[in-house]
Amino acid sequence: MLTLAMDNAMIKDLLLTMLAVALAGCSSQSVPEPSAASTESESYSATDTQRPDAQQFASTEPPVAEPEAPDVSETVVEHRDNKTESPASDVTEKQPQLTEVQKREASMKRLDELYRTIQDVDDIGASVEAISQLTEEATVEWLPTLHEWLAHPDDFYLREAAASAVIRLESFKCLPRLLHAAHLGRSEGHDNDGLQTEIVGVVESAPEEARTYLLKLADSKNAEDRRDAAWLLGFIHERIEPDALIRLSSDSSPRVRSAACGSLSSFKGQAGVFEALSQRVSDPDEQVRVSSVSALGYLGDKQALPLLRPLLENATPRVKSFLQSAIKKLENPEGKSS
Numbered sequence: 001m002l003t004l005a006m007d008n009a010m011i012k013d014l015l016l017t018m019l020a021v022a023l024a025g026c027s028s029q030s031v032p033e034p035s036a037a038s039t040e041s042e043s044y045s046a047t048d049t050q051r052p053d054a055q056q057f058a059s060t061e062p063p064v065a066e067p068e069a070p071d072v073s074e075t076v077v078e079h080r081d082n083k084t085e086s087p088a089s090d091v092t093e094k095q096p097q098l099t100e101v102q103k104r105e106a107s108m109k110r111l112d113e114l115y116r117t118i119q120d121v122d123d124i125g126a127s128v129e130a131i132s133q134l135t136e137e138a139t140v141e142w143l144p145t146l147h148e149w150l151a152h153p154d155d156f157y158l159r160e161a162a163a164s165a166v167i168r169l170e171s172f173k174c175l176p177r178l179l180h181a182a183h184l185g186r187s188e189g190h191d192n193d194g195l196q197t198e199i200v201g202v203v204e205s206a207p208e209e210a211r212t213y214l215l216k217l218a219d220s221k222n223a224e225d226r227r228d229a230a231w232l233l234g235f236i237h238e239r240i241e242p243d244a245l246i247r248l249s250s251d252s253s254p255r256v257r258s259a260a261c262g263s264l265s266s267f268k269g270q271a272g273v274f275e276a277l278s279q280r281v282s283d284p285d286e287q288v289r290v291s292s293v294s295a296l297g298y299l300g301d302k303q304a305l306p307l308l309r310p311l312l313e314n315a316t317p318r319v320k321s322f323l324q325s326a327i328k329k330l331e332n333p334e335g336k337s338s
Contacts, residue, residue: 104141111142118161131161138165150181156190163198172206179228200235207236218244223253230256234263242267246276254285261288265295274301281311290322297326305330
């Protein structure tokens with residue numbers, strides 16, 4: 001075994017021997033068995049300052065270059081190409097699994113983030129985008145909060161933001177909640193355009209369920225319920241007879257009467273419809289008169305002309321405008337220019 005008291009001459013000889021072996025390996029591709037001396041010498045690090053004569057060795061001979069570390073990225077690529085290893089899957093498997101509580105906390109945190117962005121009136125673009133994200137990302141565990149938003153007073157924007165998400169999760173089941181939100185909007189003086197569009201879409205997507213539900217509403221003691229029925233039954237007119245709407249056109253509430261007259265315009269040629277509308281053209285409520293006159297114009301029955309023309313003389317400016325439009329449609333149903 002080589003002693004640690006190796007002198008400079010022996011070190012030089014050893015280096016020369018190693019260099020010769022390396023050169024021979026490059027030319028013949030054969031490597032001789034390592035000697036005991038070379039094996040012992042290689043057990044030291046080139047930077048090990050505790051090695052005997054290390055400083056002297058460095059001053060007398062050029063340092064031997066350390067072999068380059070293998071390129072890890074190339075190894076990964078090669079593994080992927082050969083499909084013998086899947087680093088991505090290994091990393092995924094090593095990720096800690098979230099508990100159900102942690103998942104819920106993360107989900108509710110996301111809902112809070114969307115809420116703050118939706119309510120940020122200083123960045124309307126981000127707010128609108130957050131509403132879209134809310135609809136796409138909404139989960140069942142968000143429903144209790146979304147239901148609260150739908151019933152939130154004095155915030156029609158938040159109610160309409162929640163509507164699309166609730167509809168995606170609950171479909172027709174959420175119709176009563178949507179109608180309640182619309183009632184809040186009307187009481188606050190909002191037109192509910194966006195929410196009304198959503199409600200109509202829900203009704204048209206499930207006409208049979210809507211038919212059963214709305215006919216029950218038509219018999220409700222609550223005028224708001226009867227108004228909703230009178231308004232929405234017209235969108236499923238192919239699934240019902242006009243009887244319920246004819247009855248509602250004489251309701252004690254002018255809003256119910258007006259909505260019923262508007263829906264009756266979809267029942268062209270059906271018994272009782274023309275007579276019901278004719279009775280409402282002299283209704284004490286202006287909006288009811290407007291709705292009935294417009295409906296007669298859409299029905300296209302020219303029997304209404306002798307009824308409508310005399311009303312022009314004493315009509316209010318608003319009613320007169322609708323009378324003129326209805327008469328024009330009846331006189332020229334093809335819309336031909338005179």
